[in-house]
Amino acid sequence: MYHRLRHLIGWMTIAAALTAADADAASAVVGVRAGEQAEATRFVMDLSDSVDFEIFLLDNPYRVVVDFPVLDWRVPGTPGLKRGLIDGFRFGLFDQATSRLVLDVNRPVEVRRSFILPPSGALPFRFVIDLAEVAQDRFQRVAALPTQQAGPVQLIEPRTRPATPRVGPRVIVLDPGHGGIDPGTIGRRGSQEKALTLQIASQAREALEATGRYRVLLTREDDVFVRLRDRVAFARRHNADLFISLHADALSDRSVRGASVYTLSEKASDQEADALAQRENKADLIAGVDLENEPSEIATILIDLARRETMNLSATFATLVLPEFERAGKTLRKGHRFAGFAVLKAPDVPSVLIELGYLSNPADERQLTDRTFQKVIGASIQKAVDSYFSGLSQ
Ligand SMILES: [Zn+2]
Numbered sequence: 404m405y406h407r408l409r410h411l412i413g414w415m416t417i418a419a420a421l422t423a424a425d426a427d428a429a430s431a432v433v434g435v436r437a438g439e440q441a442e443a444t445r446f447v448m449d450l451s452d453s454v455d456f457e458i459f460l461l462d463n464p465y466r467v468v469v470d471f472p473v474l475d476w477r478v479p480g481t482p483g484l485k486r487g488l489i490d491g492f493r494f495g496l497f498d499q500a501t502s503r504l505v506l507d508v509n510r511p512v513e514v515r516r517s518f519i520l521p522p523s524g525a526l527p528f529r530f531v532i533d534l535a536e537v538a539q540d541r542f543q544r545v546a547a548l549p550t551q552q553a554g555p556v557q558l559i560e561p562r563t564r565p566a567t568p569r570v571g572p573r574v575i576v577l578d579p580g581h582g583g584i585d586p587g588t589i590g591r592r593g594s595q596e597k598a599l600t601l602q603i604a605s606q607a608r609e610a611l612e613a614t615g616r617y618r619v620l621l622t623r624e625d626d627v628f629v630r631l632r633d634r635v636a637f638a639r640r641h642n643a644d645l646f647i648s649l650h651a652d653a654l655s656d657r658s659v660r661g662a663s664v665y666t667l668s669e670k671a672s673d674q675e676a677d678a679l680a681q682r683e684n685k686a687d688l689i690a691g692v693d694l695e696n697e698p699s700e701i702a703t704i705l706i707d708l709a710r711r712e713t714m715n716l717s718a719t720f721a722t723l724v725l726p727e728f729e730r731a732g733k734t735l736r737k738g739h740r741f742a743g744f745a746v747l748k749a750p751d752v753p754s755v756l757i758e759l760g761y762l763s764n765p766a767d768e769r770q771l772t773d774r775t776f777q778k779v780i781g782a783s784i785q786k787a788v789d790s791y792f793s794g795l796s797q
Contacts, residue, residue, distance in 0.1 A: 430450070430451055430452040430454060430472065430473070430474050430475065431450070431451040431452075431474055431475035431476070431477045432448050432449065432450060432451075432474050432475070432476055432477060432478055432494065433449045433450065433451055433477050433478065433527060434447075434448070434449030434478055434527075435447070435448050435449070435478055435484065435492075435494075436484070437484050437486040437487070437489050438486060438487075439486055439487040440533070442515075442535055443515050443516075443533040443534060443535045444486060444487030444488040444489050444533070444534045444535075445531060445532070445533050445534075446484075446489060446492070446506060446531070446532050446534070447529050447530070447531050448504070448529065448530040449526070449527050449528070449529055450474070450519075450527060450528040450529065450530055451477075451527060451528065452528060453519050453521070453528050454471050454472055454474065454519070454528075454530070455471070455472060456469050456470065456471050456517070456519075456530060457469070457470045458470075458514055458517055458532070459546075460512075460514075460542065460545050460546040461546060461691055462542070462543060462546045464507065464688075465507075465508045465509070465510065465511055465512065465542070466505055466506065466507055466508065466691055467505075467506040467508060467512065467514065467532070467534065468503060468504070468505050468506075468691040469503070469504040469506075469517075469530075469532065470497065470501050470502070470503050470504075471501070471502045471503075471504065471530075472500065472501070472502065473496065473499075473500060473501065473502050474502040476494060476495075487534075488508045488509060488510055488512055488534050488535075488536060489506055489507070489508055489509075489534070490507040490508065490509050491506075491507045492504060492505060492506045492507065493505045493507075493584055493585075493689065494584065495583045495584030495585070495586070495628065495690075496582075496583035496584060496626065496627050496628060497583060497584055497628050497690060497691075498583075498627060498628065499627060503584050503628075503690065503691060505584065505689070505690070505691050506532075506534075508534060510536050511536065511537050511538065511539045511541070511542030511543075512534040512535060512536055512537060512542065513534070513535055513537045513541065513542065513545065514532060514533070514534060515533040515534065515535045516531070516532070516533040517530075517531065517532040517533070518530075518531055519531075571618075572615075572616055572617050572618045573616065573617050573618070573644040573645070573792055574617070574618045574619075574620065574641055574642055574643045574644050574645075575611055575617050575618070575619045575620070575643065575644065575645050575647070575788060576619075576620050576621075576622060576637065576638040576641060576643040576645070576646045576647070576752075577604040577607055577608060577619060577620070577621050577622070577647050577649065578604070578621070578622040578634050578638075578646060578647065578648040578649065578746065579597070579600035579601040579603075579604040579621060579622065579623055579649055580596060580597065580600045580648060580649055580650040580651075580683070580686075581596055581597035581600065581650075581686055582597045582601070582623050582625075582626055582627050582628050582629055583597075583626055583627045583628030583629075583690070584628050584689065584690045585597065585628055585686050585689045585690050587600070587650070587651070587686075588651055588652060588653040588762045588763075589653070589762065590653070590762030590763070590768040590772075591657075591762070591763065591765060591768060592765075592768055592772075594762060594768055594771070594772045596650065596651045596762065597626065598626070599651060599759075599771050599772055599777070600649040600650060600651065600759075601621075601623070601625070601626070602774075602777050603649055603759065603771070603777045603780050603781060604621055604649055605621075605781075606777045606778050606780065606781030606782075607619075607647075607649075607780070607781035607784040607785060608621065608781075609781060610778075610781045610782045610784070610785035611784075611785045611788060613785075614785065614789070616789075616792075617788070620637075620641055620643075622634040622637050622638075628690045630687055630690075631684065631686055631687050631745040631746045632687075632745070634648070634746050635745075635746060635747075635748055635749045635752075638749050638752045638754070639749050639751070639752060643749075643752045644752075644753070644792075645720060645752070645753055645754075645788065645791065646747075646749060646752045646753065646754040646755070647754075647755055647757065647784065648744070648746050648747070648754070648755070648756040648757070649756075649757055649759060650683060650756060650757065650758050650759065651758065651759045651760055651761065651762050651767075651771055652679060652682075652758050652760075652761050652762070652763075653761055653762045653763035654761060654763050655763070656763070657763050657764055657765070658764065659736070659761055659763070659764060660734055660736070660760055660761050660764035660766055660767040661733075661734040661735050661736030661737075661760060661761070661767070662725075662728050662733055662734070662735055662736060662757065662758060662759050662760055663735070663736045663737050663738065663739075663740055663757075663758045664721040664724050664725055664738070664739050664740070664755055664756070664757050664758075665679075665680075665721070665739075665740050665741065665742055665744060665747070665755065665756040665757075665758065666714065666717040666718050666721050666739070666741055666747065666754070666755055666756075667714065667717065667741070667742075667743065667744060667747035667748060667754065668714075668741030668742060668743065669743060670741070671740075671741060671742040671743065672740040672741040672742065673740070676740045676741065676742040677742055677743075679742060679758070680742035680743050680744045683744055683745075683746070683756070684743075684744065684745045687745075710750050713749075713750060713751055713752065713753050713754075716753035716795075717747070717753040717754055717755055718739070719753075719791065719794070720753060720755055720787065720788075720791045721739045721755050722739055723787040723790045723791050723794075724755065724757065724783070724784065724787040725738055725739065727783040727784070727786045727787045727790075728780075728783050730783070731779045731780070731782070731783045732779070733760075733770075733779075733780065733783070734760070734766075734767075736758075744756050757784075759771055759780065
């Protein structure tokens with residue numbers, strides 16, 4: 404496919420340029436590199452077509468973000484890239500119409516030049532960006548700072564719960580962690596958190612739907628990036644009765660394994676839980692999204708009375724999941740813990756975050772990527788959901 408494409412490029416230069424904006428599925432990144440020049444660090448992406456792009460800067464940490472139409476990633480291997488001002492880069496889907504490149508830079512920078520070069524000799528189309536160091540204040544004038552973007556604080560109206568038993572199936576929202584440009588944790592054998600959380604969510608949905616008692620929705624159906632606050636908003640919009648976020652972690656200590664279940668708390672139960680919440684909350688940062696308004700919103704929510712009932716219900720569900728996992732032969736870590744996860748902040752939807760295990764541990768990685776065991780985890784979640792709702796109706 405790619406060879407044919409290369410062969411055709413010479414003939415189709417003009418046509419390709421015209422159709423680039425249509426996010427043609429054939430458009431692809433076929434190479435990537437960086438180099439230091441006298442006054443700039445140059446980053447180059449080889450492309451199968453000429454494409455449009457849009458650049459912006461982000462602060463804290465310093466990043467250069469470039470949005471393209473959807474591009475296939477056909478770069479062999481996974482090139483690490485640390486050169487001059489560039490510490491590394493990430494590339495992936497940001498939404499259904501956008502592929503995003505994020506360059507991590509180690510100093511405040513400006514974009515000296517950026518352009519698309521036409522093919523020449525053996526070289527295909529190239530996206531080129533030259534970055535040069537600038538003073539902090541100059542960077543900040545250009546960068547889209549969170550403080551400048553922050554709008555008025557949004558007050559969340561708690562939904563009123565019906566006093567009478569509800570009609571129709573309960574709504575369960577499953578939230579596969581990470582996605583698209585944000586792979587989450589990467590395992591020793593290369594498994595990606597974003598892939599296995601989606602697989603396990605799909606297994607849980609299948610088990611839940613088979614009971615005929617639930618309407619099950621996923622915050623993402625494929626490998627696409629979803630902001631943390633959009634995951635919360637999705638659950639509220641669909642009047643979810645329960646929100647279950649699925650994740651996996653990694654630690655430098657390879658011997659650590661097992662699942663833990665977290666619910667929201669302003670104060671983390673321990674340092675490790677706090678560090679984990681900070682890692683998970685970085686998902687938006689990885690994709691180059693700013694965490695606007697979050698602190699004020701949390702403060703508003705936490706004093707709300709509806710919040711307390713929701714927190715109790717979340718805790719109830721958390722204590723039901725763990726024994727189901729244990730019965731299914733899943734190792735447990737530290738049981739039910741608390742931390743400030745951004746994704747658990749709906750004031751009126753009982754929400755838990757399950758860390759299914761550690762991709763740094765070979766046994767956990769094997770289990771979490773095994774189809775049969777994924778099904779077992781899905782069934783455990785379904786059983787916990789069953790006990791939770793049968794407890795509520797008594
Ligand atoms: Zn995660």
